[in-house]
Amino acid sequence: MTEKLFDDGSLLEFDAVVLSCTEIKKGYEVVLDRSAFFPEGGGQAGDIGTLGGTEVLDTYEKNGEVIHKTKSALEVGARVHGCVNADVRLRRMQNHSGEHLIMGFIHEKLGYENVGFHLGSSEVTLDLNGVISDDDLKECEQKANEAIAKDVPITITYPDSEALSSMQYRSKLEMTENVRIVTIEGIDVCACCAPHLSSTGKIGIVKVLSSESYKGGTRVHILCGLDAFEIFRQRMDTVSQISKLLSSKPEKTAAAVERLLGENNELKRQISDIEKQKAQEIIDGLKNDGRGSFCVFTKGISRDVMREIANKAVLLTDGAAGVFGEEAQGFSYIIASQSVALRAKSKEINGALGGKGGGSDQMIQGSVTADKAAIEEYFKTI
Numbered sequence: 071m072t073e074k075l076f077d078d079g080s081l082l083e084f085d086a087v088v089l090s091c092t093e094i095k096k097g098y099e100v101v102l103d104r105s106a107f108f109p110e111g112g113g114q115a116g117d118i119g120t121l122g123g124t125e126v127l128d129t130y131e132k133n134g135e136v137i138h139k140t141k142s143a144l145e146v147g148a149r150v151h152g153c154v155n156a157d158v159r160l161r162r163m164q165n166h167s168g169e170h171l172i173m174g175f176i177h178e179k180l181g182y183e184n185v186g187f188h189l190g191s192s193e194v195t196l197d198l199n200g201v202i203s204d205d206d207l208k209e210c211e212q213k214a215n216e217a218i219a220k221d222v223p224i225t226i227t228y229p230d231s232e233a234l235s236s237m238q239y240r241s242k243l244e245m246t247e248n249v250r251i252v253t254i255e256g257i258d259v260c261a262c263c264a265p266h267l268s269s270t271g272k273i274g275i276v277k278v279l280s281s282e283s284y285k286g287g288t289r290v291h292i293l294c295g296l297d298a299f300e301i302f303r304q305r306m307d308t309v310s311q312i313s314k315l316l317s318s319k320p321e322k323t324a325a326a327v328e329r330l331l332g333e334n335n336e337l338k339r340q341i342s343d344i345e346k347q348k349a350q351e352i353i354d355g356l357k358n359d360g361r362g363s364f365c366v367f368t369k370g371i372s373r374d375v376m377r378e379i380a381n382k383a384v385l386l387t388d389g390a391a392g393v394f395g396e397e398a399q400g401f402s403y404i405i406a407s408q409s410v411a412l413r414a415k416s417k418e419i420n421g422a423l424g425g426k427g428g429g430s431d432q433m434i435q436g437s438v439t440a441d442k443a444a445i446e447e448y449f450k451t452i
């Protein structure tokens with residue numbers, strides 16, 4: 071069985087002997103006599119890196135062996151040098167140790183467990199089996215960051231079953247043998263198989279990004295360390311851009327946006343009033359000589375208002391009534407009728423006016439490229 075060297079999360083380079091190498095679908099499965107590569111577990115993904123000049127794409131456990139999935143084959147019996155990808159491993163350990171840290175405070179305050187932990191590269195989520203208020207979450211976040219500033223030691227131990235039975239610790243599984251205990255002194259004791267940082271200072275920062283109700287409890291989104299710093303920088307850049315656009319200080323952008331939205335709503339209301347007035351004028355002026363098909367032309371009014379006009383115009387004809395709205399190129403249209411089956415006729419109308427669109431037998435809508443004179447001429451034939 072492979073000697074596991076990842077207990078000490080800081081060991082990233084090692085030498086080992088290749089015990090076996092098996093070809094699989096996309097690469098090779100390599101087993102070594104010893105390894106600092108961590109196989110996925112405890113919510114943390116398997117390490118990547120290099121081994122004897124080839125890439126390690128993933129690490130996982132199979133029948134108690136640590137399997138290194140490599141790009142190329144390695145010679146059995148060869149002595150190889152392994153290098154765990156330091157940046158990826160550091161970020162995972164920061165997020166994972168940070169999760170233990172904030173969970174320690176949440177567990178202490180409310181007794182909740184983390185019943186679903188996901189550790190991705192851009193998102194870390196923990197699912198609590200209870201509801202936590204924003205204030206309580208902020209308090210735990212604050213305490214976690216104060217513990218980072220105090221640089222509290224994080225230790226790994228393997229207590230025997232007797233010692234374990236008298237210990238209070240968080241655990242997802244009921245285990246009695248070879249239990250690996252990760253302790254953040256005075257804050258958290260948790261059974262976990264993944265490599266961790268040696269002290270809380272190395273976590274850098276724990277930041278809660280958001281939280282939401284989830285399966286009767288709470289899903290909390292966090293990021294720690296370098297990943298948290300990167301998202302902080304991205305968001306600061308966004309706030310700076312918004313602040314410039316609004317000519318407002320960064321801390322006053324929310325108020326400025328609120329003001330802008332208020333102004334926008336007022337303008338929308340004014341436009342809608344003007345539109346309604348314009349529509350009423352058109353409706354009041356609608357006239358049709360006889361009961362034949364006819365059309366009216368509008369400009370700068372919405373489709374909803376055009377539909378309103380069409381509904382009134384159709385009452386004045388035994389044929390079809392068209393409402394055409396002038397666009398930058400051509401016209402948008404709504405055509406209504408109580409006698410002509412428009413759905414079947416739409417192909418002909420669109421063909422004659424260089425348009426596209428469709429709808430029901432009572433009403434069709436679309437756009438045309440024909441000019442005003444051509445439209446008027448065509449309407450006499452419907």
Ligand SMILES: [Zn+2]
Pocket residue numbers: 112166170261262263264
């Ligand atoms: Zn853990």
